[in-house]
Amino acid sequence: MNKIKCQCGHENPFGTVLCEQCGRPQTEDAKKSKLIDMRYEGSARRSQTYKRSIVDKIWNFFSSVKVGINIIIAVLATSAIGTIFPQKLFVPATTEADILAYYEKHYGFAGTLYYKLGFYDMYSSWWFIILIGMLGASIIIASVDRVFPLYKSLKKQRTKRHTSFLKKQRIYAEGEVADSNSSLAKAEKKLKELRYNVKTEDGALLAEKGRFSRWGPYVNHTGLIIFLFAVLLRTLPGFYVDETIWLREGETRAIPGAPGYYLKNNEFIIETYSKEEDAAFGQAIDRVGTIVKNYQSDVTLYKDAEDGIPGRTDQMEFVKNYSIVVNDPLSFDGFNVYQMDYRLDELKSMTFQLTEKETDMSFGEFTVDLLNPERLYELNEGATVELKEYFPDYDGVENGEPVTNSPIPNNPAFIFKMVTPSKPKGEISFVAIRQTLETEVNELKASFVSAETRDITGLVVRKDKTLYILLLGGIIFMIGVAQGSYWNHRRIWIQKSEGNALLVAGHTNKNWFGLKKELDKVRIYADLPQHEDRQDSGFGSDEMKGDKQ
Amino acid sequence: MQLASLSGNLLFISFIAYLVATLFFGGAVKGAKTQESYENNRWGRIAIVITIMGFLTHLGYFITRWIASAHAPVSNMFEFITAFAMMVVGAFILLFFLYRTPSLGLFALPLAVVMIGYASMFPRELSPLIPALQTYWLTIHVITAAIGEAILAISAVAGLVFLLKNIDLTKKSKQRFWLESVMFTLMLVVGFILSSSTFAIMGYEAKFTYINKNEQAAQIVYNYPPLFGMNEYESLTPDKMTPLAEMPPIINAKTLTTFVWSVATGIVLYILLRLILRRPIAALFQPFAKKANSQVMDEIGYRSVLIGFPVFTLGALVFAMIWAHEAWSRFWGWDPKEVWALITWLFYAAYLHLRLSRGWEGEKSAWLAVIGFVIIMFNLIAVNLIIAGLHSYA
Structure with a gap:
């Protein structure tokens, strides 16, 4: 592409709005406007310059802040919808049918709709993930589109600017002073006191401070990208x-x-x-x-x-x-x-006593471990108890057979075979909590003595x-956001005009109030012409108005 | 125990101090004839001194309660909102010395007063920390988040002043409607405070047994005349009002009753005021905003977002994630409270981008600031009381 040659002799990249060196407006629009648009220093941004191929179009789409804001709003809105009813994660059901039933039971028609639209699993839905992906693309492209041109033009800026550049600044003053040289020298001294970097060139002065705050947005965007990258990594196995x-x-x-x-x-x-x-x-x-x-x-x-x-x-x-x-x-x-x-208090073991019903004579006690029960228990006088069958979570009888719900001893039941010298063939007894069933009338019984419980954690x-990558992303984001928020990039230009006239212009990326306060100090000290704020915002300038009552 | 009651008294002193300071700020605004006298007159000086004294006693409340309960007093609704109010006042004091605007105080202090009033409707006794809260992260995370939210709240106050000043209330317009809606919402909060304290003073109590959503019997005490009954309720205090309707188990009829009483009180209050004033409530406040400088209000609004946003990010997202990782084994779990913190963050990110790149300044920016505050309040109140009722939190 052709370079644009400015009147000052500097060659600017195609698409430049303000000459990188002297600041002269290069486009018709910029020449006509009363105040120049200082965003990105009027540098040539790819998205504003190339608009033909598909790649250009995708690039331009994602580099637009307007698109970025719309993506943010879309993420915001979908996230909010996801909190209307509890997400799948918090629903005590596992199968899809149960989940649907849960929403239907608790929230009626609205719940069914919520489920049917897929809002019940909002944050893993494909459209939400695509939105986050678009957000990432937007952050990367919009930043790249801006940061390099901005860096170049701030680096190349010259101390002495063309009058047309100064005249189109929001803060501007021109006027005769008693002695322009002494005013300039005084201004330089005061600006240095105010911790400005001051450069002078041929009757022109540029005072600048806080330029690094301009990189804040790009630093915090880098942090966000690292964070999103780490989140992406988590989906890979092994991480x-x-x-x-x-x-x-x-x-x-x-x-x-x-x-x-x-x-x-x-x-x-x-x-x-x-x-x-x-x-x-x-x-x-x-x-x-x-x-x-x-x-x-x-x-x-x-x-x-x-x-x-x-x-x-x-x-x-x-x-x-x-x-x-x-x-x-x-x-x-x-x-x-x-x-x-x-x-x-999960049951750990149960202890029983084997007795002869009629005489109440005891053959001793035996303890059944409810997780790994032993099969045979030997008692006094040659008596034994055999654990024929064990139902840890007994849940009634189905088809003539006792059944267990789970291997967890919530409600243990046992079938014991009890053998004593007088009953060598043994007797069978079904023992559960608070019940004993016998197929025939027994002479022996295994009665419950005690139970031991334990807790489960x-x-x-x-x-x-990915934690450290996430943390790194977070730290970089915080540095960037602080850098961009708590510092301001301020510039003040003072140039000699004809005779003892001085031109003063000021620009800041934010906090104009602060810039004006500082410029006032310099003005009073160095006897500069009174500046004005020429911003033509919707609410205009307003002075003290009396009560309307 | 001595300390706990001292703490309560200090808070009460702050409450009164903010009320008095509001009146003085009113005087400062009313009496100002020139820019100089607006920025610095005797009324304004007295007002800021009273505000600072109130802030100090508020700080005293915070510290004594901290000592009495042996943990940072930010562990429940009452504690959090009072701390939040304190930080709003703190942020205001800071900005007052930067910009010298009594109008800001005139609207920021009543906000703090309403917040303390609102907070006092929740249980106020010292309560111990459940295991999930027993860590220094409670202090770090909650206090940082509250500071961030308080600074953001100041941006909404500046936005409100801007809107009151710049919106023409004599003609019908969308702006007038929405501004009046903001006033109406404030009336509802006042309605809640009024109705709740009235019944509290009367000592109203109605007890019920009911069947909760896990199909278990439970008991509940209403402090309002029960308009709505819990699922399968049975009254234990038959001399008290019988509920008008029974609610299904998923709805907390007690909360609903409180809500309806508050809204009804608020509406009655609003209608009464309208009848007396014969114009929008906003018009009552407008004269006090008229003397504020729009440029400065816009600047304060923007600057407080710039200052508050990083603090909010640090407290409500970064620290929150680190703590969540320690306590719940995951840094992010899509819990409603977390999601709404993210929504708040996204919203202010959009605000900054709109302002930086799309030139949304002045009125548009002011509206955004007010909406941002509504989102913060939604997360604080609605998410805790309504949404989190399903997924209990802290």
Whole structure:
């Protein structure tokens, strides 16, 4: 493409609005306008210059801030819709039919519609993911389209500008002063005091500060892109482990997702606030009832012995003891184990006594482990009890057979064969909680003595290799956003005109109030002509108006 | 216990101080004849001194309560909203010294007053922390987020002043309608405070048993005359009002009752005011906004978003994610509260882009600032009380 040659002799890239060096308007529009558009310094942006090919069109689409804002609004709106009813994630149902039934039952027609439109799984829906992708594309393209031209023109800007550039600035002044040279020198001194970088050239002065704040938006966009990239990485296998493990007290199990590691639950503890110990909270405890103070799993972490055979639990090596509480996970080798859930008082074992009904004579007691029951129990005087069948989660009789719902001992039931010297053939008895069934009338009975319970802790195992990338993205974003928000890029031009006349112009990317305040200080000190703010905004200039009443 | 009651008294002093300071700011605005006297007159000086004193006692409340409960007092609705109000006042004081605008105080302080009033309708006793909240992240995350939101709230106040000044209320227009809607919404909040405190003073209590949505029997106490009954309710206090209608289990009839009472009170209040004034409520406040400088209000609105946005991002998203990772094993879980923090963030991101690149300044920008505050309030109130009722949070 052709270069545009400015009257000052500088060759600008095609599409330039304001000469990179002297600031002369290069386009007809810019020449005619009263105030020049200082955004991106009037530099040639790809999106404003090339508009032909498909690539140009896609580029131009995504580089538009207007499009970007629309994407933001679309993400915002879809996110909001996703909170009207609970998402699938929070619905206590697993099959699609159950989920639909849940929405229908709780929210009626609106719920069914919500489900049918796919809003119940908004944040994993393809359109939401496409929107996020578009947002990413928009951030990258819009930034690239602007940052390079902006960098170039700020780098190439000359101290001395063409009068037409100064005259079209929002803050502007021209006028005779007593002695233009001394005013210029004084202004330079004052501006330096105000921590401006001052450059002079042939009766012209450029004072600039906070240019680095111009890079803020691009830095924070870089942070966002890194963040989005990390989120994308998480969808790849291997970057991310998320498992649940239920551990009974006393139980040791391999940690899912963390091969070679084992966890033993020594004890699960629940504590509640008491009015005696936490007197300050007495009123709250009275109002609410119980308030939990602590959920804690005391665990021991083991790993495979170095020279041992993997998976042999008898050759484990002790790693550490830890108390996992909410907000304080167990950490090892990049994994975190969190306290997430619990179940109290699962039956652990039941103890029975074998007696002769008539004489009440006891043959002793036996204890059945409810997870790994032994088959045979030997009692006094040669009596034995054989566990013929075991139903951990007994749920009535179906087709003449007792059935169990699950292998978890929620409601254990047993079929015992009881043998004593006087009954060598043995008697059969079905024993469940609060009931005993006999096929024939027995002389012996196994009666319930006691039960032991234990708690189960629900832990979540996580490993996330992308965390540091996410954090890096977050930090870069924060740096960029602070850089762009808390500093301003201010420039003041002062140039000699004919005789003792001076031209003064000012520009800032934001906080004009602050720029004017600083320029006032310089004006008073250096006796500069009074400047005016020529912005023609919708609400105009306003002075003190009296009450209309 | 001594400390807890001291803390309560300090908060009450702040409440009164803000009310008084509002009147003085009113005087400062009314009495100003010139730009100089507007920026610096005796009324204004007294007003800012009272405001600072109120802020100090408010800070005193915060610190004594912190000591009494041994954790940062930001763990429930009452504590959070009072802390939020304190930060709004703090942000105002900061901006007052930058821009010297009594008009801003005239609208920011009543906001703080209403917020403290609103907060006081929630249980106020010291409450212990549940396990999920027992970490220094509670302090860091909540306080930073509240500071960010408070600065953003100031932008809405500046926006409101701008709108009151610049919208012609003598003619019918969309702008007039929406501005009046903002006033109406404020009336509803006042309605809630009025009705709630009236019944609280009367000591009204109606007890019911009912069947909750998990099909279990439960008990509930209403502090309002029960308009709506819980699912399969049975009254334990038969001398009190019988509910007019029974609600299905998914709807919390108590919340609904409170809501309807508040709205009804607010509407009655609004109609009464309209009848007395014979013009829009906004017109009542307009004279106080007239002397504000639009340019300066626009500048304050924009600047407070610039200052508040990074703080909000840090507190409500970055710290929130770090904490969520520690406590719940994931940094993001699409919980409604999280989603609405994201929505707030996206909204202000859109605000900044519109302003920077599309030149949305003045009135448009002012409207956006007001909407932004509505979103923040929605996240604070509606998400906690309505949406999170399904997915309980903290």
